[in-house]
Amino acid sequence: MSSQYNLTSNEKNVLIALEYLKDASPDELAEKAEMKMETAMQAAFLLEEKGLAQVEESVTEIFELTGEGKKYAEEGLPERQIINTISEPVSMDDLKEKFNPAIVGIATGWLRRKGWAGIENGMIVPTGNAQTSADEHALAAFAGEEKTFGELGADKNVINDLIKRKLVSKIENKQRTIKLTAEGKKLTDAGIVVEEELAQITSELLKSGEWMNKKFRPYNIHTAPKPIYGAKIHPYQRLIDQMRRIFLDMGFTEIKGEAIQSSFWNFDSLFQPQDHPAREMQDTFHLSSTSELPEEYKDNVCAMHEHGGDTESTGWGSKWSEEIACKNVLRTHTTALTIKYLADNPEPPIKAFSIDRAYRRETIDPTHTPEFEQLEGVVMDKDMSFSNLLGCLSEFYHRMGFEDVRFRPGYFPYTEPSVEPEVYVDGLGWVELGGAGVFRKEVTHPLGIKYPVLAWGLGVSRLAMLKLGLKDLRQLYHSDIDWLRKSEVCQL
Numbered sequence: 001m002s003s004q005y006n007l008t009s010n011e012k013n014v015l016i017a018l019e020y021l022k023d024a025s026p027d028e029l030a031e032k033a034e035m036k037m038e039t040a041m042q043a044a045f046l047l048e049e050k051g052l053a054q055v056e057e058s059v060t061e062i063f064e065l066t067g068e069g070k071k072y073a074e075e076g077l078p079e080r081q082i083i084n085t086i087s088e089p090v091s092m093d094d095l096k097e098k099f100n101p102a103i104v105g106i107a108t109g110w111l112r113r114k115g116w117a118g119i120e121n122g123m124i125v126p127t128g129n130a131q132t133s134a135d136e137h138a139l140a141a142f143a144g145e146e147k148t149f150g151e152l153g154a155d156k157n158v159i160n161d162l163i164k165r166k167l168v169s170k171i172e173n174k175q176r177t178i179k180l181t182a183e184g185k186k187l188t189d190a191g192i193v194v195e196e197e198l199a200q201i202t203s204e205l206l207k208s209g210e211w212m213n214k215k216f217r218p219y220n221i222h223t224a225p226k227p228i229y230g231a232k233i234h235p236y237q238r239l240i241d242q243m244r245r246i247f248l249d250m251g252f253t254e255i256k257g258e259a260i261q262s263s264f265w266n267f268d269s270l271f272q273p274q275d276h277p278a279r280e281m282q283d284t285f286h287l288s289s290t291s292e293l294p295e296e297y298k299d300n301v302c303a304m305h306e307h308g309g310d311t312e313s314t315g316w317g318s319k320w321s322e323e324i325a326c327k328n329v330l331r332t333h334t335t336a337l338t339i340k341y342l343a344d345n346p347e348p349p350i351k352a353f354s355i356d357r358a359y360r361r362e363t364i365d366p367t368h369t370p371e372f373e374q375l376e377g378v379v380m381d382k383d384m385s386f387s388n389l390l391g392c393l394s395e396f397y398h399r400m401g402f403e404d405v406r407f408r409p410g411y412f413p414y415t416e417p418s419v420e421p422e423v424y425v426d427g428l429g430w431v432e433l434g435g436a437g438v439f440r441k442e443v444t445h446p447l448g449i450k451y452p453v454l455a456w457g458l459g460v461s462r463l464a465m466l467k468l469g470l471k472d473l474r475q476l477y478h479s480d481i482d483w484l485r486k487s488e489v490c491q492l
């Protein structure tokens with residue numbers, strides 16, 4: 001059997017009030033226990049947890065007239081107003097002159113439905129039978145007050161029709177009733193003793209020695225403490241740092257660059273034809289500003305696009321426009337950074353990477369956001385080959401914790417061969433994570449790059465989704481405090 005030893009004085013006072021009231025509403029309880037309602041209810045819920053009281057919730061539906069409903073309750077429903085004034089067939093046009101046309105519109109349907117009038121050749125013909133209808137009785141039953149369904153004494157359909165006509169609205173009233181449980185009753189039957197309880201000791205109590213005669217509230221070791229959340233790095237940032245660390249460990253140099261790039265560096269230097277669909281308005285954020293084209297490369301790039309320059313390539317075979325190339329865009333991939341870096345640093349060996357944001361006009365959904373991060377990298381050296389590329393990427397994914405990596409053939413205008421790396425994830429299968437390849441001659445030659453270049457651009461947020469077990473990419477950018485608090489710092 002429960003004892004009262006563990007109860008606070010508020011709980012005891014609520015028990016005493018309940019013993020007297022039996023069933024109580026929160027208001028009644030507060031009044032009887034002489035407490036604020038919030039305090040009384042807080043105590044009631046604590047008693048409920050201890051099995052001594054029960055808080056029941058019930059919902060009652062109450063109906064009331066809307067503004068329009070009140071008006072019609074006084075003046076009569078539109079169909080009543082009209083039928084009362086006609087005893088002979090009238091035309092709709094005549095009616096609309098006498099009454100507000102909106103009312104005539106509403107009324108005609110109901111006149112027919114209620115059998116008060118028929119419509120023949122655009123004329124309203126009264127049937128001579130227009131007894132008070134059920135909805136009129138119901139409107140009158142309100143007498144301007146709130147009523148329960150029972151008090152209205154009407155059929156459900158009648159009330160529902162009035163609700164559909166927006167003349168009546170339904171309010172759901174939640175009520176709580178508090179009562180003792182059998183266990184609570186036993187305790188009150190045995191008699192509750194309320195005595196002053198101290199929750200804290202003070203220096204006065206200690207000095208006077210009075211603490212010895214006082215009763216202290218027992219310390220409840222079963223209450224869960226408030227969780228404490230330590231400061232930590234955002235999970236996405238943590239993963240980005242981990243990826244950066246891996247490439248630094250593999251001897252790469254990190255590069256940075258502008259978010260705004262000329263089309264020249266974003267597209268043309270990468271041998272993307274000027275009529276390539278990715279360059280269209282719907283895929284790229286175009287800016288109104290322009291950049292100067294680099295004198296040392298622009299003619300070579302132009303020649304390569306138009307006819308393959310002094311190589312065996314045929315180029316794209318169409319006119320290349322400087323005007324298009326100098327237009328600025330928000331970089332659609334970070335490949336714009338690595339290609340410029342290579343042009344500026346053509347001496348091998350080069351191992352460079354960048355983790356940065358790219359921008360595309362995507363419709364936002366669980367797997368697309370218009371801003372996202374890419375992990376871009378290049379390796380340039382004398383004898384670099386396609387298998388070095390696959391090895392390098394496999395190594396990166398292994399270090400990220402993915403055991404199985406595979407490469408599917410892919411296509412990019414700037415690489416040949418091209419691949420799409422995939423990792424295997426339990427429950428999801430093979431997941432594609434970006435693109436990679438060996439830069440084509442058409443890309444390297446005009447920029448004076450003489451050695452093979454391995455290149456890749458990997459989806460960082462996609463990888464983060466896998467690592468963090470997210471279904472929605474947007475979670476990474478939301479800063480949802482609950483998720484941030486619960487996300488684990490160490491992952492197994």
Ligand SMILES: N[C@@H](Cc1ccccc1)C(=O)O
Nearest residue numbers: 333335435436437455456457
């Ligand atoms: N730029 C490509 C990825 C890529 C980079 C380098 C080489 C090949 C492919 C993308 O954004 O999808």
